[in-house]
Amino acid sequence: MYCCIDNSPIHIKNVIRELVEPGGHQLLFLPKYSPDLNDIEHDFSALKISRMYSPINTSLDKTIRNHCAKQCLILI
Numbered sequence: 001m002y003c004c005i006d007n008s009p010i011h012i013k014n015v016i017r018e019l020v021e022p023g024g025h026q027l028l029f030l031p032k033y034s035p036d037l038n039d040i041e042h043d044f045s046a047l048k049i050s051r052m053y054s055p056i057n058t059s060l061d062k063t064i065r066n067h068c069a070k071q072c073l074i075l076i
Contacts, residue, residue, distance in 0.1 A: 004028045006038050 003020045007029045035041035050067040
């Protein structure tokens with residue numbers, strides 16, 4: 001089994017490798033900056049746009065719920 005993570009500086013490679021490899025998993029890092037290979041980046045981008053066009057006093061929680069209701073078809 002593979003564990004694929006982005007190559008963010010916050011990920012301490014040696015520590016993660018020590019946790020993952022003893023379990024028989026192989027660690028794969030994405031290239032340094034590769035938002036097209038990381039699906040969550042597309043979601044974050046769309047969410048930022050939703051936040052930008054939300055009314056000024058709308059909470060982040062409500063913005064996320066509204067975005068998901070429209071984009072993800074999740075019932076709120």
